[in-house]
Amino acid sequence: MEGGPRITNDLEKRISDAFCVFDHHGDKSIDVREAGTVLRFLGCVPTEQEINEVILATESEDNKGEISLSKFLPYVSQYLMEHKWEPAQPDELFEAFRTIDEEHKGVITKEYLTKLMMEEGEPFTQEEIDEMMAVAVDPLTGDIPYEFYINQLLVNNKSDSIYKLADFTLAQKPLKKAVSQRLF
Structure with missing residues (x-):
């Protein structure tokens, strides 16, 4: 081509x-x-x-x-x-973590989350788990303070997301059509 x-x-x-x-x-x-x-x-x-x-x-x-x-x-x-x-929204992630945090401590263990990710729903690969744990796990405690983890995801989430670009592109379609109709 x-x-x-x-x-x-x-x-x-x-x-x-x-x-x-x-x-x-x-x-x-x-x-x-x-x-x-x-x-x-x-x-x-x-x-x-x-x-x-x-x-x-x-x-x-x-x-x-x-x-x-x-x-x-x-x-x-x-x-x-x-x-x-589209990725889950922060409030959806928070609710998911709260659901598996039965004691509502605000933290879950790395082992527990790894087990869930490997055995429940669509299993994650070891590489995907390792990437997540590198960011999610508190190096001092070895646990996952999930509210902090979600906030880290938000900070790292680019404002130029592909979905914002898709919305902008979709909004431009009627404008382009209207302009081309006037020109011809």
Whole structure:
């Protein structure tokens, strides 16, 4: 594909840039195994089932095992504008932690949370757990003071989130349509 798809807005540019980080051959395609990595790199939180749906919808018919940017870009753009794969809100995270903190101490043990993450719901990988624990665990106590952890996530949450960009892009669509109708 020559030059790849036409990028028409900042959302598409952000998706394309993230995609290209994992385009190891420079041919505007990635291995299907990188789909989840690209989505997470963008700040999305898809389930494994949702990643598989993205792969099914965007995998190349000609080159099985590869996803082209030209198929990935419109699919992911649409899903982001619908706020699919959005991370949980801080109040939702706090309530989830409070639910598993049966004694309401404001802390949970690393071992307990690791057990839950490995055995309940969709299991996390060891790498995902290690990344979380590196930030969540208080090095002095070895426990997770979850309110502090959630606040750390908020501080590290960029104001230029992909979902804010998706909202802006969606809001611009009627404006572009109105302008083009007046011009023609």
